[in-house]
Amino acid sequence: MFHSKSLRIFFVVLLTILFVFFLRPSDEGSPYSGYFSKLNRELREKGFGKPTVILDLDRLDQNLKTLSENLPPPLNYRIVVKSLPSLDLLRYIIKFTYSKRLMVFHSGDLVMLLGDPEFSSFDILLGKPMPIRALEDVHKKTNPDKFQKIHWLVDTEARLTQYLDFAKKKNLNLSIVFEIDVGLHRGGFASKESSGTALDFIYKNQDHLRFDGFMGYEPHVASVPNLFGDKNEAIEKALLSSLARYEEFILEGKKSFPSLFEKELILNGGGSKTYRFYQKENRIVNDISVGSALVMPTDFDVITLKEHKPALFIAAPVLKKLEGTNIPFLEKLSFLFPLWNPNLQVTYFTYGGAYLAKKESPGGLFDNSLFGASTNQGILNGSRLTDLNPDDYVFFRPTQSEKVMAEMGEVMLVRNGKISGYWKCFIN
Structure with missing residues (x-):
């Protein structure tokens, strides 16, 4: 009788674990593509360490x-x-x-x-x-x-x-x-x-x-x-x-x-x-x-423009990298977040944020909704597969070109993956 009851409890626990396992978010993180890895190296060596609009000539x-x-x-x-x-x-x-x-x-x-x-x-x-x-x-x-x-x-x-x-x-x-x-x-x-x-x-x-x-x-x-x-x-x-x-x-x-x-x-x-x-x-x-x-901002990702290539990006430096996702007032429970969701394994703070743009590279980064958006220091979460460190850059694609170009005031020109100059922008 006892054995039968223990077996039932075991199966209930096992099914619960399996159920939770299959509901658990998958790891969406990925490192830079080759294109952005090259851009990141160039910016680390020759950039100005601030948010930058990049135009690929x-x-x-x-x-x-x-x-x-x-x-x-x-x-x-x-x-x-x-x-x-x-x-x-x-x-x-x-x-x-x-x-x-x-x-x-x-x-x-x-x-x-x-x-x-x-x-x-x-x-x-x-x-x-x-x-x-x-x-x-x-x-x-x-x-x-x-x-x-x-x-x-x-x-x-x-x-x-x-x-x-x-x-x-x-x-x-x-x-x-x-x-x-x-x-x-x-x-x-x-x-x-x-x-x-x-x-x-x-x-x-x-x-x-x-x-x-x-x-x-x-x-x-x-x-x-x-x-x-x-x-x-x-x-x-x-x-x-x-x-x-x-x-x-x-x-x-x-x-x-x-x-x-x-x-x-x-x-x-x-x-x-x-x-x-x-x-x-x-x-x-x-x-x-x-x-x-x-220049192909994301609002123009339509079938009629499939021959066109994205040419405009925002690059924001990573200021800080923290393990896990530590939420104020929930410090004692915060260790559970990455256990449940691998995309909460790392927290990055970027120079600037709340851009009218979508994250492009590394893959799987997303805004921390509990902290909220900030134009001063963006707060992003991701899995360890994103593999960023301070002074690396997060790359975004603007949803529209005019607003971000006007906000930044200038665009950095890139030719063959190398910085080749700058152009001033005007405010509409």
């Missing part, structure tokens, strides 16, 4: 080559400035692509570019409709002749009226491009009828307004639902539908106001996630905007 070159191959003439490439906030980086891209077309999203950037002799002659299109106060501020701070070359994006008749009143007051002739809704539903003229009303407004006020084209942004097509079949085919089909809608605005405008369509207009579209589809069956759009695809 070899990968940037690859991405530029891929871009150029997928945007053949007569398609015009327009550089998205907000995603590439460095004059040196812009110059590098211009030299490679020969593009002299920019898309600008911030009034401060606009003032800076118009004040630079190299960029002031470029064809500049606003990427979003600007409040009238922003337009007034740009006018106040720039040369009037250069100001009148800017293509201002307009989304409503109300904004068009504001711009007209300002143009009359200052005796200007403003270039206007209409934002049209081709399926994203993020604003802009939603129908050919509303666009027609705005065209009529310009037609009657040509002393102060001139119509220079359309902008139809369509990143939604890259997220088209596709349960079965080929994803690329689904995207192409969705893009053709978007272009058909785009064409309706053009045809209606030509029909009602032919004189406004006699010159070559800006017919802007595209974006990083969709640009490569415009080389096929596109007879509508002639001006394609791309920025983030050249």
